[in-house]
Amino acid sequence: MSLCAATTRKGEKFLDPESVVLHSSDFSFEEWQQHIIKNGLLLCKKDSEQKDETPPNQPLEETTGGISCANPWEQFYVQNQNHFFPIKNYILQAFPRRLLHSTQPPAVILDAGCGSGSGILPIMRHRPKDSTAVRLLRDHDTVSSLGIRLTTLTVDLSTCSRIPLDVSADIILLTFVLCALPSAQARAHAVQALRKACHPGSVVLFRDYAIYDNGHVRFAQAGAPEVEPAPYVTFAKRDHTTQHYFELSEVRQLFLHNGFAESVCPEEALGYHCNRVVNRKTRVSMSKVFLNGVLVAI
Numbered sequence: 001m002s003l004c005a006a007t008t009r010k011g012e013k014f015l016d017p018e019s020v021v022l023h024s025s026d027f028s029f030e031e032w033q034q035h036i037i038k039n040g041l042l043l044c045k046k047d048s049e050q051k052d053e054t055p056p057n058q059p060l061e062e063t064t065g066g067i068s069c070a071n072p073w074e075q076f077y078v079q080n081q082n083h084f085f086p087i088k089n090y091i092l093q094a095f096p097r098r099l100l101h102s103t104q105p106p107a108v109i110l111d112a113g114c115g116s117g118s119g120i121l122p123i124m125r126h127r128p129k130d131s132t133a134v135r136l137l138r139d140h141d142t143v144s145s146l147g148i149r150l151t152t153l154t155v156d157l158s159t160c161s162r163i164p165l166d167v168s169a170d171i172i173l174l175t176f177v178l179c180a181l182p183s184a185q186a187r188a189h190a191v192q193a194l195r196k197a198c199h200p201g202s203v204v205l206f207r208d209y210a211i212y213d214n215g216h217v218r219f220a221q222a223g224a225p226e227v228e229p230a231p232y233v234t235f236a237k238r239d240h241t242t243q244h245y246f247e248l249s250e251v252r253q254l255f256l257h258n259g260f261a262e263s264v265c266p267e268e269a270l271g272y273h274c275n276r277v278v279n280r281k282t283r284v285s286m287s288k289v290f291l292n293g294v295l296v297a298i
């Protein structure tokens with residue numbers, strides 16, 4: 001069996017990264033934005049005075065900027081284990097210059113907010129000899145079979161003053177983590193903490209949910225409770241986690257004000273990735289919108 005074709009969690013497979021196609025321009029962001037605005041798709045039901053009898057998100061008991069359950073992400077993983085976030089075989093194609101084609105092996109990769117390791121595992125399989133990954137499932141067979149050095153730590157990125165690492169990270173993988181923080185202040189704090197964990201020239205490989213993503217439209221239309229004053233971009237979910245959708249200018253500001261610059265490589269520029277996904281069973285099509293890009297510590 002080849003290394004890359006090995007079966008992993010829940011029948012998922014690691015794929016040869018060269019065989020994976022990253023869909024980033026299935027549709028035009030600008031045209032999609034116009035479609036949403038023209039058709040009022042972000043108008044929530046409470047504004048349009050429609051009643052939704054079965055809202056997908058029940059109101060939180062406390063909505064003072066966030067989470068009313070003591071540790072909603074712990075609850076989330078207790079309930080879903082590692083079945084929720086599939087292995088991100090596309091991750092090497094999302095950041096090919098740093099992860100696929102680089103001849104300079106990174107010494108330390110920090111997967112910030114790694115969850116159950118869906119981003120770092122394919123990277124570790126591709127670079128079995130030259131990376132130390134932090135924050136990931138210790139007991140995955142990728143770790144034990146390849147003998148990779150791994151350190152995990154539990155840190156609240158939104159409040160910690162410093163990530164307690166002995167070394168500074170060369171690469172920080174930051175996928176779908178800032179969207180899970182409940183306020184602009186928490187997101188800025190996390191970026192500041194990450195900046196302290198790296199050195200000039202370190203890179204953050206950023207990918208996260210963007211405005212007008214299918215989920216954003218659904219939350220807004222359902223009148224899901226908001227947790228920030230800015231309209232229709234941060235929502236409280238039924239499981240007490242929160243979900244934010246980013247604008248390009250917001251991500252730029254967040255990193256540029258906190259010690260990072262955008263990569264000068266055009267293929268690494270921060271930008272919207274528009275991916276149309278069709279559900280195999282229902283044939284329902286979803287328009288997914290992400291922000292993707294590389295930020296360099298200065």
Ligand SMILES: C[S@@+](CC[C@H](N)C(=O)[O-])C[C@H]1O[C@@H](n2cnc3c(N)ncnc32)[C@H](O)[C@@H]1O
Pocket residue numbers: 073085112113114115116117118119155156157158159174175176177180181
């Ligand atoms: C949507 S999941 C993404 C997981 C993984 N990065 C991925 O791409 O599949 C969001 C992750 O952010 C983590 N997270 C949420 N709030 C956090 C905080 N304040 N500090 C550190 N991690 C946090 C959660 O534990 C969860 O694993």
